[in-house]
Amino acid sequence: MAEEDLSEMAKDVELHLKLDPPLSANNKPSRSFKTSSSSSPPPCDTSHVLENVLENVLKFLESRRDRNAVSLVCRSWYRVEAQTRSEVFIGNCYSLSPARLARRFTRVRSLFLKGKPRFADFNLMPPDWGARFAPWVAVTAKAYPWLEKVTLKRMFVTDDDLALLAASFPGFKELVLLCCEGFGTSGVAVVANKCRQLKVLDLIESEVTDDEVDWISCFPEGETHLESLSFDCVESPINFKALERLVVRSPFLKKLRTNRFVSLEELHRLMVRAPQLTSLGTGSFSSSTENAGQGEQEPDYASAFRACRSLVCLSGFRELAAEYLPAISPVCANLTSINFSYANISPDVFRPIIRNCHNVRVFWALDSICDEGLQAVAATCKELRELRIFPFDPSEDSEGPVSGLGLQAISEGCRKLESILYFCQRMTNVAVTAMSENCPQLTVFRLCIMGRHRPDHVTGKPMDDGFGAIVKNCKKLTRLAVSGLLTDKAFSLIGEYGKLIRTLSVAFAGDSDMGLRYILEGCPKLEKLEIRDSPFGDAGLRSGMHRYNDMRFVWMSSCRLSRGSCSDIARALPSVVVEVFGSDDDDVDVDEDNADYVEILYMYRSLDGPRKDAPKFVTIL
């Protein structure tokens, strides 16, 4: 059908159908579309034809935001969209029940589930809080036999869950576990063995218990479909010979991220057998002690790298022997992504390497490269989009080898920068302001000044002006993390200028409830708010009453909240689940004097009310 015909038909629909807002399945504000013409219901065949047409049109829509918008048009569109959505993203696993998912979407091929809030990564939450994958795998096993892809972030996944997954989905192709825990190498083995169509098995920053199972050997014999295998977070030795054989029989393998138990010699053997790799996690990158001093000739590592003509992404270097780093030189000019963030590399070792990396777009490293190293990055990596600098010594009184100097240099050299995470001991407003002016494409700005309440180390003033400049000048900013000494003024600026901010992280900052108010009244797109150890109390929390239905979650720990006001919120907003708990799981007997004090508040909107799996230490108000 010609495009013009389709649009004509669409117009007919608007005119003749009586359009109602759909059943609310998500918490977007409902809209009603009234038409000025006839409101009689359409004859059956027109709507069937229309739905077919719509189905074919909607197949092209992939973005979930677009699909959410489409589903709001009318009941018919809602239905068709639900039947054609194949990738479902659930940002908070407790925002709806698995049953509801299965009722609405009937043909899901890919599921992305996120569980615990991010602050759980920093031991702020007791273990066993929840976010179990079990109920989801149970329901999807029945509802979506053709499920192909599962991505989980911060979920609790057991070996049984993995076994059920492997047994339930004959066409299963991709498993990605990010920051998950609860399973071990035995669960991984079952997936490797039973998912015969497996293309992707990525275990990333997850805790994998060592069940002493040789899971690599569990992949079936014969050619595999493997395209990506990442196990750099698995802290147990693997059967290298089996890995080598696996690589040899995986002609489609493009991404291989080994763990630190793979030595440089072993890596060499893998590279020689898989020169088609595009992404390589290099394991330990040091020589295994058995070979040292044996008189055997060392493999030509540079030559192996040279042979990998498609290699664009390097990571690993878990126990880097610096003298071998130059071996990567042949591929430097092709690299678009480098992760050195587990390697203690000094500026002298670093500079000759980075000098050739003109195409790098994503760069992660430790602050051991110092301001000098950052200057070298700034001089060469003109295409840099994302930078993450982690602390080698993550404590408040460490030396702090990077500073405003490095930040400013990056801002001057890498004008296309979009995303930055920067840990440092001290910072100046001047440097932060410079970045705001030099890098207008910034969408993510996360600065962690590790010393709490630390002011500008040159002027002694709060960091208000620097962060203010960021929100003023970086007009595309969607994610912001603040630190250092900050007064309420900083928050008033964030509220005034941070109109696109969706995620905000605050720690040890602000003076009073006004700070929180500024944010809640000022940032209309705010979805995720995480705050710790800041003097925000009940008045501040109440000021956001009108926002919480439209936000994914709010986390506030060690602030000045009382149970009373949290209960008030819970009462006033039935679609928001308000969880209150302490940071220890033995907090059931509360101190009488502090019984009203809320140590951790975690609240989130939900379509299905309070969860049934909350542990004893969690109180749902």
Added chain:
Amino acid sequence: MENVGVCDEFVNLKATELRLGLPGTEDGGEAEKQKISCGRSNKRALPETEKDIESTGKTETASPPKAQIVGWPPVRSYRKNNIQTKKNESEGQGMYVKVSMDGAPYLRKIDLTVYKQYSELMKSLENMFKFSVGEYFEREGYKGSDFVPTYEDKDGDWMLVGDVPWEMFVSSCKRLRIMKGSEAKGLGCSV
């Protein structure tokens, strides 16, 4: 400018105080090489007032440990444990206990293992909660203040901080509570 005998760390624990550096003072350079520390003296640190201005210079002395804050800096423990050459150092889990003070609307958590003796712990608590604890006498408990530091031990009994040897205290302390007023007197005076 004289060092008023308080350490940078204690300043950091105040919620709203502004700190002014000396003109021309750099937080960088030499300060980097020095551990953050207290000017050690035998006098008790006075409760801070909002107007206190002190130098940001860090003095080079034997440093009492800083109160460790859970989850700060925000680096995932996987990363902390796996950075090269840090693997062999057994950093230990620390022994975090909650500290509450009567009348204060917040709790803190501290790591007991960073302290080596009671005086270090008391200094840290005094600065965390801005109070003064008086002097400890073996028989009479704490004198000279309304505040009395107590702890709950493994058996669930509330004891006076300081009564048992330090190591025993660290291994048996479950939580700390700084009592105030009449309740405190009762406990503080017992032997």
